[in-house]
Amino acid sequence: MPQLETPHPLLTVAAFLVLIGTLVVVHELGHYLVGRWFGVKAEKFSIGFGPQLFGWTDRRGTLWRVGALPLGGYVQFAGDMNPASQADEAWKALPDAERNQTFQSKTLWQRALIVFAGPAVNFLLAVLIFMGFLLAFGKSVTPPVLDVVVPGSPAAIAGLQPGDRVLTLNGHTIETFDQMAGEVIMIPGEEIVLEIERGGERITKEVAIATAEEIDRFGNKYRIGRIGVGASEVETREVGLLEAPVAAIEQTYNVLRQQMIGLGQIISGRRPLSELGGPLKIAKVSGEAMSLGILTFISLAALISINLGFINLLPIPMLDGGHLMLYAIEAVRRRPATPQVQEWAFRAGFAMLLCFMIMVTFNDLASFGLFASG
Numbered sequence: 001m002p003q004l005e006t007p008h009p010l011l012t013v014a015a016f017l018v019l020i021g022t023l024v025v026v027h028e029l030g031h032y033l034v035g036r037w038f039g040v041k042a043e044k045f046s047i048g049f050g051p052q053l054f055g056w057t058d059r060r061g062t063l064w065r066v067g068a069l070p071l072g073g074y075v076q077f078a079g080d081m082n083p084a085s086q087a088d089e090a091w092k093a094l095p096d097a098e099r100n101q102t103f104q105s106k107t108l109w110q111r112a113l114i115v116f117a118g119p120a121v122n123f124l125l126a127v128l129i130f131m132g133f134l135l136a137f138g139k140s141v142t143p144p145v146l147d148v149v150v151p152g153s154p155a156a157i158a159g160l161q162p163g164d165r166v167l168t169l170n171g172h173t174i175e176t177f178d179q180m181a182g183e184v185i186m187i188p189g190e191e192i193v194l195e196i197e198r199g200g201e202r203i204t205k206e207v208a209i210a211t212a213e214e215i216d217r218f219g220n221k222y223r224i225g226r227i228g229v230g231a232s233e234v235e236t237r238e239v240g241l242l243e244a245p246v247a248a249i250e251q252t253y254n255v256l257r258q259q260m261i262g263l264g265q266i267i268s269g270r271r272p273l274s275e276l277g278g279p280l281k282i283a284k285v286s287g288e289a290m291s292l293g294i295l296t297f298i299s300l301a302a303l304i305s306i307n308l309g310f311i312n313l314l315p316i317p318m319l320d321g322g323h324l325m326l327y328a329i330e331a332v333r334r335r336p337a338t339p340q341v342q343e344w345a346f347r348a349g350f351a352m353l354l355c356f357m358i359m360v361t362f363n364d365l366a367s368f369g370l371f372a373s374g
Contacts, residue, residue, distance in 0.1 A: 006218065012287025015297065017070055019286045020279075021047060023122065023305050024073040027312070030121035031075045031114055038110045041101040044076035071279055077103040077114075108327055115323045122309030123252055129302040130248035133295075138236040139247055142177040146229045153228020158207040160196065160229065167202065168195040177231045179254075184209055186258050188225035189270070218288050223275070255306050278360030317342075317349025 007015075024047055032042050041061065048067030055065030067073075079094075079102025099105055103114070144166040149155050166174045170192050174180045184192070188211035196203050209225040216222070239247055265271040277285075282304065289300040315325040326345070330336040337345070 007287035007291040009287075011290060012283055015286040015290035016279075016283035019297075019301055019304060020070060020072075020282070022301065023125075023308055024048075026121050026125050026305070027118045027308060028073050028075050030117035030119075034117035035075065035077055035103070035114045038106055038114065039101060040103050040106060040114065041078040042075050043078050044074075046076070047073045049073075079104045108330060112324060112327045115320050115327070118320055119309035119312045122305045122312070123256075126252045126255070126302040126305045126309075127245070127248045129298055129305075130251045131244045133299070134239040134244050134247050134251075135241070139239045140176055140178045140234065141237050142231050142233070142235045144174045144177045144180050145231065147232035148230035150228035150230075153226075154207050154210050155227045155229045158194075158205045158227075160194070160205060160207070160227075161198065163198070164203075165197040166194055167197055169193075182254065182258065184227055185224045186261050187265070188212070188223055190225070220288075223271075252302075252306060255303060256310055259307055259310055273359065274363050274366065276360050276363055278357065278364050280361065280364035284364075316352055317345040318353055319349065322346070322349050 028045060028047075032045060035042060043061070044063045044065065046065045046067055048070040049072060050068040052065045053068055055063055057063050078098070094102070103111065106114070146155070146160060146162055146164045146166070149160050149162050149164075166180050168174060169180060169183050172183070174183075188209055191206060191208050194205045194207055196205060207227050209227055212224055212226045214222045214224055262271065262275075266273060266276060285300065286297070289297045312319050313321040313324070315321045317323075317326070322345070326337055326342060336342070
């Protein structure tokens with residue numbers, strides 16, 4: 001495949017700002033809208049951090065602002081006087097009408113829904129994007145039948161033959177060839193158990209997945225799994241309005257599951273930490289996707305939106321998942337954790353996120369060849 005020229009830096013920056021800006025707005029709107037639904041006043045809605053570039057205040061008293069550092073955003077609800085949104089003496093001193101508009105005044109389940117709404121709308125955005133693609137281009141329904149088995153490949157060594165139909169992979173039912181390929185790609189170097197149908201008989205085969213390195217048209221290298229099988233024809237069918245939401249939710253779940261598998265492989269050491277990317281890598285990929293066309297860019301937006309929702313649900317203080325973890329503890333104990341515990345939890349969460357950002361930034365710079373010798 002011929003290598004394309006690197007996208008112009010201005011295109012990369014523009015694509016990155018559009019991508020991150022859109023996903024941050026969607027995420028924070030989830031918090032904002034559910035908060036408004038429960039009567040919580042939003043004092044500030046910020047896209048980006050740092051000094052304000054411009055902003056305006058609406059009739060509800062919410063300051064809508066754009067910060068100088070476009071790498072995130074936040075909604076500041078009334079009463080958010082500290083990172084853990086704890087009720088303190090200043091909150092208790094507020095007049096009743098004003099206190100009832102604060103985040104802390106809401107019940108536990110209302111606060112949990114407000115927090116969960118951010119990641120939820122990220123998943124919803126991905127579902128809507130996938131629905132659009134399914135309605136426009138249909139759904140792949142290529143049967144999981146092995147039309148091609150490459151001689152000497154892991155599949156051939158395991159005894160797979162052309163005409164075999166894959167029924168399950170590690171116990172998971174396989175319905176299409178694409179589904180099987182997606183599973184194999186994510187676990188290079190591992191062993192899988194395939195249940196196949198051959199001549200009406202069910203047979204179990206163990207296959208050691210080979211590790212292959214692919215280089216895309218921009219020169220990016222990817223480590224993927226291959227077993228050496230193929231389908232001779234790709235089959236698609238149209239998807240109706242009633243089926244599209246279900247199919248899109250299923251597709252979103254599959255992407256989320258693959259991301260969880262990838263993170264688990266990194267934590268367990270089966271994949272190197274260097275595969276974790278940060279804002280610089282996202283910016284690079286954004287520019288490349290935009291240079292390939294708007295549909296590729298929108299598809300990338302769906303994947304990043306799912307990733308954003310997933311990351312935010314991790315039980316790390318400072319993230320939405322950390323808040324939800326504390327709410328779960330509060331539900332079990334019938335009272336919230338002490339202010340000291342919450343404060344130290346959020347300090348630890350901040351330190352973890354800071355270390356993570358330093359690590360992924362180092363990975364990004366290394367992937368650009370900054371630390372290459374010679």
